[in-house]
Amino acid sequence: MPDYQLNINNKSVSVSAPADMPLLWVLRDLVGLTGTKYGCGIGQCGACTVRLAGAPVRSCSLPVSAAEGAKIATIEGLAKDGALSTLQAVWIEEDVAQCGYCQAGQLMSASALLEQNVNPTDADIDQAMSGNYCRCGTYIRIRKAIHTAAAKVREGDQA
Amino acid sequence: MSRRGEISHSLQEFGQVSRRGFLKLSGLAGGGMMLGWGVTGFAADETTLVGSAELNAYVQVQGDGKIIIYSGSPEMGQGIKTSLPMIVAEEMGADWADVTVVQAPEVDPEKYGRQSTGGSYTLYLNWNLMREMGATARDMFLAAAAIALEVPKAELKAEGSRVIHLPSGESRTYGQLAALAHKQPLPSKESLTFKDREDYRILGQSISQVDSLEIVTGVGDFGIDTKVADMLFGCYVKCPAVGGTLISANIDEVKRQPGVVDAWIIKGNGDVRELMDGVGIVGTDTWSVFKAREALEARWDEGNASKDSWQKFVAFAEAQPATGDKIVIEAGDVDAAFTSPDHKVISQLYEYPYLSHLCLEPMNCTAHYQSSSAGQDQLELWLPTQNGPRVQEMVKARYGIGKDAVKIHMKRMGGSFGRRTSQEYVIEAIELSKRSGRPVKLTWTREDSMRYDFLREGGFTHMKGAVNAEGQVVALEEHVVGVAPGGTPSRFTGPWASAFPFSTMQHVRASLTTMRMDTPVGPWRAPYSNTHAFASQSFFDELAALAGRDPIDLMLSLMGDRRWVKPDDIRSINTGRAIDVIQSVKASSGWGRTLPAARGLGFAFYFCHAAHVAEVAEVSVDASGQVTLHKVWAAVDVGPIINMSGATSQVQGSIIDGFSAMAGQKITMEDGRIQQTNLDRYPVLRIDQAPEVEVTFIQSDFDPTGLGEPGLPPLAPAVANAIFAATGRRVRKMPLTDAGFRV
Numbered sequence: 001m002p003d004y005q006l007n008i009n010n011k012s013v014s015v016s017a018p019a020d021m022p023l024l025w026v027l028r029d030l031v032g033l034t035g036t037k038y039g040c041g042i043g044q045c046g047a048c049t050v051r052l053a054g055a056p057v058r059s060c061s062l063p064v065s066a067a068e069g070a071k072i073a074t075i076e077g078l079a080k081d082g083a084l085s086t087l088q089a090v091w092i093e094e095d096v097a098q099c100g101y102c103q104a105g106q107l108m109s110a111s112a113l114l115e116q117n118v119n120p121t122d123a124d125i126d127q128a129m130s131g132n133y134c135r136c137g138t139y140i141r142i143r144k145a146i147h148t149a150a151a152k153v154r155e156g157d158q159a
Numbered sequence: 160m161s162r163r164g165e166i167s168h169s170l171q172e173f174g175q176v177s178r179r180g181f182l183k184l185s186g187l188a189g190g191g192m193m194l195g196w197g198v199t200g201f202a203a204d205e206t207t208l209v210g211s212a213e214l215n216a217y218v219q220v221q222g223d224g225k226i227i228i229y230s231g232s233p234e235m236g237q238g239i240k241t242s243l244p245m246i247v248a249e250e251m252g253a254d255w256a257d258v259t260v261v262q263a264p265e266v267d268p269e270k271y272g273r274q275s276t277g278g279s280y281t282l283y284l285n286w287n288l289m290r291e292m293g294a295t296a297r298d299m300f301l302a303a304a305a306i307a308l309e310v311p312k313a314e315l316k317a318e319g320s321r322v323i324h325l326p327s328g329e330s331r332t333y334g335q336l337a338a339l340a341h342k343q344p345l346p347s348k349e350s351l352t353f354k355d356r357e358d359y360r361i362l363g364q365s366i367s368q369v370d371s372l373e374i375v376t377g378v379g380d381f382g383i384d385t386k387v388a389d390m391l392f393g394c395y396v397k398c399p400a401v402g403g404t405l406i407s408a409n410i411d412e413v414k415r416q417p418g419v420v421d422a423w424i425i426k427g428n429g430d431v432r433e434l435m436d437g438v439g440i441v442g443t444d445t446w447s448v449f450k451a452r453e454a455l456e457a458r459w460d461e462g463n464a465s466k467d468s469w470q471k472f473v474a475f476a477e478a479q480p481a482t483g484d485k486i487v488i489e490a491g492d493v494d495a496a497f498t499s500p501d502h503k504v505i506s507q508l509y510e511y512p513y514l515s516h517l518c519l520e521p522m523n524c525t526a527h528y529q530s531s532s533a534g535q536d537q538l539e540l541w542l543p544t545q546n547g548p549r550v551q552e553m554v555k556a557r558y559g560i561g562k563d564a565v566k567i568h569m570k571r572m573g574g575s576f577g578r579r580t581s582q583e584y585v586i587e588a589i590e591l592s593k594r595s596g597r598p599v600k601l602t603w604t605r606e607d608s609m610r611y612d613f614l615r616e617g618g619f620t621h622m623k624g625a626v627n628a629e630g631q632v633v634a635l636e637e638h639v640v641g642v643a644p645g646g647t648p649s650r651f652t653g654p655w656a657s658a659f660p661f662s663t664m665q666h667v668r669a670s671l672t673t674m675r676m677d678t679p680v681g682p683w684r685a686p687y688s689n690t691h692a693f694a695s696q697s698f699f700d701e702l703a704a705l706a707g708r709d710p711i712d713l714m715l716s717l718m719g720d721r722r723w724v725k726p727d728d729i730r731s732i733n734t735g736r737a738i739d740v741i742q743s744v745k746a747s748s749g750w751g752r753t754l755p756a757a758r759g760l761g762f763a764f765y766f767c768h769a770a771h772v773a774e775v776a777e778v779s780v781d782a783s784g785q786v787t788l789h790k791v792w793a794a795v796d797v798g799p800i801i802n803m804s805g806a807t808s809q810v811q812g813s814i815i816d817g818f819s820a821m822a823g824q825k826i827t828m829e830d831g832r833i834q835q836t837n838l839d840r841y842p843v844l845r846i847d848q849a850p851e852v853e854v855t856f857i858q859s860d861f862d863p864t865g866l867g868e869p870g871l872p873p874l875a876p877a878v879a880n881a882i883f884a885a886t887g888r889r890v891r892k893m894p895l896t897d898a899g900f901r902v
Contacts, residue, residue, distance in 0.1 A: 001417075018418075018446075021444075021446050022446065025446035028384075029392060029445050032386065034377075034381075034386070038521065038602070039519050041837075042838065042839060044837070044839055075376065076378075088375040091371070091374075092371040092375055093367065094367075095368060095371065097236075097370075097371060099236025099520070099573050100374035100381075100571070101379075101574060102519050103374050125846065126846055126847035127847075130847050132846070133838070135517055135519050135576075136574060137811060137813070137814070137815025137849070139844075142846060
């Protein structure tokens with residue numbers, strides 16, 4: 001079984017895994033980072049969203065062999081030095097979650113959006129977030145939270 | 160206001176609280192106090208329990224002022240883990256900032272109260288209990304402060320986690336008083352007083368879920384995230400058609416797959432809620448066991464498996480007459496009303512599909528079965544379930560392991576919607592652990608979760624109605640064509656005699672015809688109501704059009720006088736509350752305003768789960784049939800709101816979920832096989848399709864009731880009626896993508 005050196009949340013992690021094992025299962029079962037969720041396994045629901053070299057990707061459909069060498073960011077790395085990111089803090093204030101299962105993926109997609117665009121329109125949010133399902137239907141609060149967090153970032157908060 | 164005993168009795172199906180003993184009290188190391196359920200049979204003298212770490216705890220106040228409130232109810236996104244402790248905190252006079260909520264560490268209803276959830280009744284069934292808990296603690300803190308400050312108790316007030324002496328302004332914190340408070344006598348239940356609503360500091364406020372921090376940082380306590388030392392990962396493969404038995408499988412080949420530790424042919428007992436035949440595989444990680452399935456070649460005997468065909472069910476239903484085999488409700492003289500020359504009569508067939516629960520967290524359970532050669536086997540479960548007590552019953556019946564030898568960790572559920580009320584995924588995990596001798600986390604694939612669901616049943620309703628010359632609805636008939644798995648009609652197929660609008664009609668008949676369909680079905684968010692509201696309230700709009708009446712005016716006239724149809728029965732409609740929500744949504748939505756072409760408003764009211772809910776939808780439909788749901792206004796009366804944020808969220812979510820299902824979701828089966836086994840063939844509404852939602856709560860003085868379900872049923876008829884207003888086309892079939900529309 002091949003060994004891989006992964007950069008996960010700015011830490012170097014080595015794993016032995018089959019080359020076709022999706023990053024999702026490497027994170028969850030081999031590394032023990034279970035914040036990234038399994039939803040459908042076919043890249044449809046977005047629950048498994050992580051960021052690879054900054055871009056949101058579906059980790060259920062990304063073989064570990066393709067993840068080596070790029071920075072992997074997961075929900076566990078969103079808070080920096082013990083401080084919540086603005087998105088996380090607003091997510092709590094706005095009480096966005098219901099069951100909460102999709103929210104790690106939602107936050108990873110939202111963080112990628114805010115890094116690119118600190119003044120997103122509703123259409124920008126639709127485009128960035130439409131790959132993330134929420135069965136509970138928290139979309140209204142997700143949209144509001146992104147607008148609120150974007151405004152805070154524009155005022156100088158860290159994304 | 161309501162006879163709680165009766166309601167509890169009628170709710171036994173949801174797993175009822177055993178009769179509560181009495182409040183119990185104990186001291187904590189460090190001078191704190193604990194207050195909780197009493198266990199019948201324990202001595203009433205609390206000194207026998209002092210120092211017991213295993214005390215039936217509900218509330219703890221520590222010497223440092225920290226207040227810990229245990230939540231015994233399962234949390235699946237409905238917010239109960241936040242709302243019930245809010246009630247306790249309010250009555251005890253706590254500052255919410257001092258409160259930490261902890262999931263009860265085990266399943267034991269004698270200690271933690273009702274630990275199953277369903278039917279949107281958890282709040283209702285716990286309301287007085289939570290208030291008693293809080294008021295008891297408050298009284299004891301007041302008594303302690305009276306001693307500490309040497310003042311009369313009557314001059315004291317509890318507020319913000321402290322007791323204040325009103326004349327002097329002197330105060331003591333709950334932390335300072337905890338050790339003394341726990342020595343105070345428990346007040347009798349009869350002596351307790353509850354706060355007036357106008358004095359509430361916590362209830363009615365918007366409070367973020369107690370698990371919000373864990374959720375946004377990715378450390379949430381979902382079942383699928385369970386990690387146990389020495390744990391294996393497992394899956395369980397069953398016959399593609401439900402009910403098939405296993406003849407043979409290439410187990411040795413499966414065992415040779417990378418990462419596989421072991422595999423077995425497992426014989427079930429033929430009960431889909433317990434254990435079906437299958438191949439169990441355990442390995443070093445989830446991916447390896449999923450992948451090993453590709454190497455599995457199993458031969459199934461489908462002699463007794465489901466042969467269900469959705470197409471045959473459609474043909475059967477369409478051939479049925481207006482009245483079915485079995486009359487469920489009959490009042491007045493429906494036939495006379497339908498044959499009167501003074502009445503206009505129409506009939507229509509409504510259709511609704513099977514639906515998947517689609518909890519985003521797939522079904523899973525972690526089990527550790529420890530065999531013992533001498534004595535009692537032990538079982539530990541990490542379990543996302545709506546009904547832990549029922550799991551305990553099955554474990555006892557199947558393995559002879561009593562409650563005391565089963566440790567259940569209640570895990571947060573990544574959605575449930577009625578799904579996690581069966582036990583087969585638990586038994587599968589136990590079987591894998593028992594065979595491997597190690598803890599096993601069983602995970603179903605998404606395909607497993609859709610193929611072996613207990614689906615919302617599809618069905619049909621023949622609707623027939625008559626209006627008189629004055630434009631009043633004078634008779635209604637509903638004939639449900641539903642399913643009978645194994646030959647027994649599903650209770651969620653309906654019709655239910657207690658349902659709206661039967662109880663408000665003078666001439667009414669409802670009947671049932673079933674076809675044997677073996678695909679398992681079960682409760683799905685607002686069971687029965689979610690299909691009945693669509694058929695009955697879309698048809699109501701047709702009757703309004705036939706009568707030449709505005710549907711809201713017609714509904715208000717049908718409600719008639721303000722009355723509780725069966726007084727003091729929360730399952731019975733109160734027409735006064737109905738009128739209030741209807742008037743509210745009429746005003747908030749600007750009902751009757753002029754809209755551009757191809758844009759329309761639709762109205763629906765429904766009563767279920769003790770909730771009165773009226774909704775108006777604003778829809779536009781373009782020339783290609785593309786439907787856009789712009790906005791939904793909802794008016795809701797569930798009594799006083801506990802958590803404004805959670806309540807609003809439940810209504811918003813119910814509306815979006817309802818539209819998601821209505822827009823494009825449909826499960827079909829042919830030759831017993833589910834034809835949609837992943838999200839590529841089963842669309843979920845995305846953020847760009849979600850409507851704006853405006854919710855108004857009528858906070859009446861009735862006891863508060865739950866909101867996990869009742870916001871959903873009125874949505875589909877409101878949208879269907881809005882589509883009619885926009886286009887002149889009736890929607891008599893869900894999903895919309897089957898009715899000639901696009902979403």
